[in-house]
Amino acid sequence: MAASVGMRSVLIEPDGLCRNLYRITALNNVLGGYTNGPELAHSISADLNSTDRCRIELGHRATELRAFDDHVAVTLETGARLTAPHAVLATGVGALQPRDADWITAPPNLTLPPLWQAEPHHAEGRTLLVLGGDRPIGTFLRAYPDTNTRLLVAYPASDEYKVEEIRDDPRVTLLRIDHLLLRTPEGPVITAEALGRDGERSTVEADVAFLSIGSAPIAPPGDLVRDTAGYCPPSDQHPRIIIAGDLRSSQFQRIATAMGSGSEAALRAYYATRNS
Template sequence: MRWSAVDIPSPHDLIIIGGGPAGCAAAVMAASVGMRSVLVEPRSLCHTLRRIPALGNVLGFTAGPALADAITADVHRSGLCEVLLSEHAEYLDADENQATVGLASGRRLTAPFAIVATGVRPAHLSETPWISHHSSSHLTTPPLWEADPSALKNRTVLVLGADRPLGTLLRAHPDLPTRLLVLHPAADDYKAEEARHDSRVELIRINHIALEEQQDGTLAATGTTNDGRTGRWPADAAFLNVGSIPATLRGLLATDASGYCPPDRQHPRVLTVGDLRSSRGQRIMIATGSGSEAALHAYYTTRLDQQRPGTPAQSFEAA
C-alpha cells in the first residue's frame, strides 16, 4: 500500500513523529535554520522523561521533569513547529521527492523529509522468553519505574531484568533500605554495571526462571543460573524491569533482526533518531544529538536540491 500524492503544496519542510527529547531537538534545530516542522505526538511532549526522578548523565539537569519542562518550552518558543498532540501516526511512506505520514484521524502530512522519533515502549512479561509463569496464576509484576519506594522499604524484592530504571531508582533513593534480587540474562550485563557496587543489590545472571505465587501471598522464582546451577529466590514482591521494544509504525521503516530501525537502512527521505535506532545507544543526550543532526541533514540536503536545475525553491532561509 502506498499513499497517493497530495496535490496541494505542503506547508511544512519537515515531519517529526514523536515528541520525546529526540523529536523535540529536531524541531528546535529545524527552526534555528528556518525550517517549518510539524510534530506528531499522541500524548504530551517528553511524557516519558517526566517520570525519571534522577538523571546522572545529562548536562545541566538532575531530574527528568525539569528537563522535560525546559525542552517543551524550547519547542514552543521556536515559533516554526506546529505541535499536534493527541494525534497518532499510523503509516509512513516516501517517494523520490517527499515523505508522507498518515494519521489515525485520517489526515495526511507531506514534507520533503520525515524524522521518526517514536522511541521504544516497555516490554511485557509475555514478550520476555526467559521468564515463564503459570497462566492460571493471578501474579502481577508491575514495571519497576512505577514502583512506590514505600513498597520496597525493608523488603526483599525480585527485580526481573537489569534495565536502566534500576540505576535510576538507586540514584533517586540512595538511603532506601531494601534488598533487591536482580535476576537478569547475560544480555543485560552492560546495563547492570551501574548497579553492581550498590550494597542493596544482588545481581544474579540466569538462563531461565519460572515465577510462582506462594501460599502466603509472597512470590518466588525458580530457575537455572548462567553457569548451570539450579536456584530458588523467594521475595515479598516482584517488579518487571526487562527493557523496551522499538515502537515502530506501519509502512516504509526498515528494521534489523532485533526490531530496531538503523538510520543507514532507511529510505533517503526518512531519518530515524533517538532510542528507535538501537538498544545500546539509549541515552537522553545521544537522542537529542541525533534529532538535531537529522534536522541539519534534512536542511543541507534540501539546500543541495535547490541548486539542481528544475528544483523549486524552498521557503526557508538559513538563520
C-alpha cells in the same frame, strides 16, 4: 533545531510531551545542569511552546509512513494525512514484557511495569523483585540513595556486564539464573521459582515485581527498513526518512545521544531541502 534554522515542523505525539522523562528521577549524562528528568522535560516543553514554527499535534498516533521521490506522507489514526519534504522518525522503544524473554516463564496475560515507573512508596521498607539487569536499576538506586529497600535482581548470564554498577550496593542481591518461573500473584506476595546456573532450584519472594529486561523498538508500518531486532538503521532508509533517537540501535539508547541525533536529523532535512 529545525526552528532555529527557519524550518517549520509538525510534532506528532500520542501522549504528553516528554512523558517518559518525567519518570526519570536521576540524570548523570546530560549537559546543562539537569539532574532529573522533569527538569529537562520542562525545559524542552518550554522551548517547543515558545516557537510558532512548531505545530504540536498531541493525542495523535501515526499509523502509516510512506516515502516518495519528492515528499513523505504520514497517516494519523484519525485518517488525516500530512505531507512534508522529510520525516524525522523518533518513536523510540517500549518496555519488553516477561513473555518476550526466553529465560522467563510467566502467565500469558501477566504484564509488569518497568522499573523506571517505580516511585519511593513502592520501595520504602519493601522487597522488590527486578527481572533483568538493565540500566534503569542503577538510575533507581541513585535517585533514592536513602530508601530502605531490598532489590532481588534476577538476571541471565547475558546481562552479567550490565550489573557491574550495582554489584556493590548493599541493597542489591544479585541472582544470576538460567531460568525463572514467575507465578500468578496470590495476595500481597510475588513468588517465583529460580533455576540457578549450578542447577539448584530456589524460591524467590518479594512484595512487588518490576521489569528491567530491556526494550523493543516501536515504529509505524510503512516504508521503513528494519533489522532483525526491529530497529531502523539510519543508513538503510529512504533519503526522505530520517531516523533519530533510540529507534536507531540498541547500542545508543541514552538521552544525550538521542537529543544530539534529533538536532542532526533536523539539520540534515534543512540542508537537503535547501540544496534541492
